[in-house]
Amino acid sequence: MKRHDASQKKVSGQAPEGRGRQSGSFTPHSLIYKKKKRPSSRLALYLKTSALALLCIYISVPFIIRLFPALLAKVVYLNILKVPFSVDLSNPKVILNHTTNFYLTTEDGITVGVWHTLPASRWEEAKYKDQVWYEEALSDVNPVIIYLHGNGGTRAVDHRVQLVKVLSAAGFHVLSLDYRGYADSTGEPTEEGITMDSVYLYEWVKARSRGTPVCIWGHSLGTGVATNAARKLQEKGSAVDVVILESPYTNIREAGAYHPFGRIYHSFPGFEYFFLDTFALNNIVFPNDENVKLLNAPILILHAEDDAVVPSFMAKKLHDIALKSQNSRGVKLVLFRADLDYEHENIYKDPKLPEIIWDFLNDI
Structure with missing residues (x-):
C-alpha cells in the first residue's frame, strides 16, 4: 500500500x-x-x-513636375478654385452695393466677367439703372481703376471685395476682372491670354472714360499681368495713365524661389532645373523687372514688410529698377510696417490708403 x-x-x-x-x-x-x-x-x-511615404512624395514631386510641366501652370493659375462658392457672380449687389455685372468678348472670342463698382458718392443715382447707364457713368470726373487679382479664386474673394469698397468710398470707379478660365469667364489661362484680356478691358474703359484717368491696379500675380498689359498698350501707342502694384514680385522665377512652397525645396538638388526652369517650359515669365524698365507710366508700389508670400525686398528692387529707368514719369514705393500685420492681402485695411493713392495721382 x-x-x-x-x-x-x-x-x-x-x-x-x-x-x-x-x-x-x-x-x-x-x-x-x-x-x-x-x-x-x-x-x-x-x-x-x-x-517613408512623405519622403517618397517629397522626392517624387520635382520629377513629376518636370515630366508634366503643365501641372506647375495649374499651381500658378489656380482658376480651379472658384471661391467663394456661394456667391452668384451675376448678382454682385448681394456683397457689393452700386455694382453691376457684365461680360465682354475679347478679340479672340473669349468671354470675361467683370464687376463695375461706382464711386460711393453716386450710389443713390445707381438705383434701378441698367448696364448702359453704368457705361455712361465712366465718363464722369471720377478716376477709374481696373483691378487685376491674384492667382486663385474669383472677383468675389473677400479681401478683393473689401479693397473695392475702400476704393469706391475714396471716389473711384472700380472694374474687377476675372481672367479667362477664372470664375464665369471662358477659356483657359495663359500669360499671353490673361494679358490680352486686361488690355482689352483697358481699351474698352478708355473709350468710354472721355479723358478721365484710368489706372491699372495689380495684386500679387496680377502685378505681372498689369505691367505686361501696360507694356503692350505702350507698344500700341496708348501709354497707361497710372500703374499701381500691390505686393509685386520681380519676375515669376524669383517669386517661385521665395514662395513658401518653393522654400520647402530650396535645398533640393536640382531645384532650379526641376522648378524654376519649368516656368519657362510653360511660357510663364511675368517679367515685372524688365517691364518697369520700359514703362513711361507713373508707378505706385505698395507692399507690406511682413509679406511671407512675396518678400518686400522684391518691391524695393522694382522701385530701384524703375527709378533708374529714363522712361518713368514718377515712381513711388510705400512700405507698410510689419507690426501692422497686413501680410500679403490686407493692405486695404490701412486707413491712409485712399490718401496715399490720391496724393500720388495729384503729384503726377
Whole structure:
C-alpha cells in the first residue's frame, strides 16, 4: 500500500504541481507585458511608414513636375478654385452695393466677367439703372481703376471685395476682372491670354472714360499681368495713365524661389532645373523687372514688410529698377510696417490708403 501511495504521490506530486503554479503565475505577467508593448510597436511602425511615404512624395514631386510641366501652370493659375462658392457672380449687389455685372468678348472670342463698382458718392443715382447707364457713368470726373487679382479664386474673394469698397468710398470707379478660365469667364489661362484680356478691358474703359484717368491696379500675380498689359498698350501707342502694384514680385522665377512652397525645396538638388526652369517650359515669365524698365507710366508700389508670400525686398528692387529707368514719369514705393500685420492681402485695411493713392495721382 505504501508503494502504491508513493507511486500515486509521484504521479500527482507537489513539485510538478508547484512548477505548474509558478508557470501559471508568470504567464499573466508575460501577457500583460506583451499587451503593453504592442500599441507602441504599432505606433512606431505607423510613424516609420508615414515618414517613408512623405519622403517618397517629397522626392517624387520635382520629377513629376518636370515630366508634366503643365501641372506647375495649374499651381500658378489656380482658376480651379472658384471661391467663394456661394456667391452668384451675376448678382454682385448681394456683397457689393452700386455694382453691376457684365461680360465682354475679347478679340479672340473669349468671354470675361467683370464687376463695375461706382464711386460711393453716386450710389443713390445707381438705383434701378441698367448696364448702359453704368457705361455712361465712366465718363464722369471720377478716376477709374481696373483691378487685376491674384492667382486663385474669383472677383468675389473677400479681401478683393473689401479693397473695392475702400476704393469706391475714396471716389473711384472700380472694374474687377476675372481672367479667362477664372470664375464665369471662358477659356483657359495663359500669360499671353490673361494679358490680352486686361488690355482689352483697358481699351474698352478708355473709350468710354472721355479723358478721365484710368489706372491699372495689380495684386500679387496680377502685378505681372498689369505691367505686361501696360507694356503692350505702350507698344500700341496708348501709354497707361497710372500703374499701381500691390505686393509685386520681380519676375515669376524669383517669386517661385521665395514662395513658401518653393522654400520647402530650396535645398533640393536640382531645384532650379526641376522648378524654376519649368516656368519657362510653360511660357510663364511675368517679367515685372524688365517691364518697369520700359514703362513711361507713373508707378505706385505698395507692399507690406511682413509679406511671407512675396518678400518686400522684391518691391524695393522694382522701385530701384524703375527709378533708374529714363522712361518713368514718377515712381513711388510705400512700405507698410510689419507690426501692422497686413501680410500679403490686407493692405486695404490701412486707413491712409485712399490718401496715399490720391496724393500720388495729384503729384503726377
